[in-house]
Amino acid sequence: MNFFSKQRFINLTILVLVLLNMATIAFFWFSRPPFGKAMPENRQIIEKFLIEKLHFTPEQQHRFQQLKEEHQHQTRQIREELRPLKDSFFSHLEDKNLPQHALDSLSMLIGKKSAELDLVTFEHFRAVRNICNDEQKVTFDELIQEVLRMTAPHPPDKNRLPPIHQR
Numbered sequence: 001m002n003f004f005s006k007q008r009f010i011n012l013t014i015l016v017l018v019l020l021n022m023a024t025i026a027f028f029w030f031s032r033p034p035f036g037k038a039m040p041e042n043r044q045i046i047e048k049f050l051i052e053k054l055h056f057t058p059e060q061q062h063r064f065q066q067l068k069e070e071h072q073h074q075t076r077q078i079r080e081e082l083r084p085l086k087d088s089f090f091s092h093l094e095d096k097n098l099p100q101h102a103l104d105s106l107s108m109l110i111g112k113k114s115a116e117l118d119l120v121t122f123e124h125f126r127a128v129r130n131i132c133n134d135e136q137k138v139t140f141d142e143l144i145q146e147v148l149r150m151t152a153p154h155p156p157d158k159n160r161l162p163p164i165h166q167r
Helices: 003-031 038-054 056-088 100-130 134-151
Strands: none
Touching: 038 056, 038 134, 056 100, 100 134
């Protein structure tokens, strides 16, 4: 192979690799779930799941909708208060002179808001359980753990995490 054919082969190989990289990035970009869309769809699935499994009457469905709207309003408010706390907390990553007690204080405020969010959710499901008749309460008690798993953020897939090497 002479110099020009080697150079042509290298250029062609680089072009193919660049195109493959671009195609791979495009695939991952367009196949990801849209940000902010998964949660409302998940809520609708959970709502339908509960209504169907518990066989809610129209009156119970109306009350359930009211409880859901109240819960969403409360959690939205708490999340709006939580976001700036977390932003402030993580904005100090490069600050080497920040006293530990300042981080501890921010961390405790974040923990209190997170606990408040959990308590609001607990009270919401308690209120949903209270609109159930005795037979529905038995079914609700059987389903609640599954519902909570459906609402929880999903942990990362351990098989997709990079391996941690011991030094």
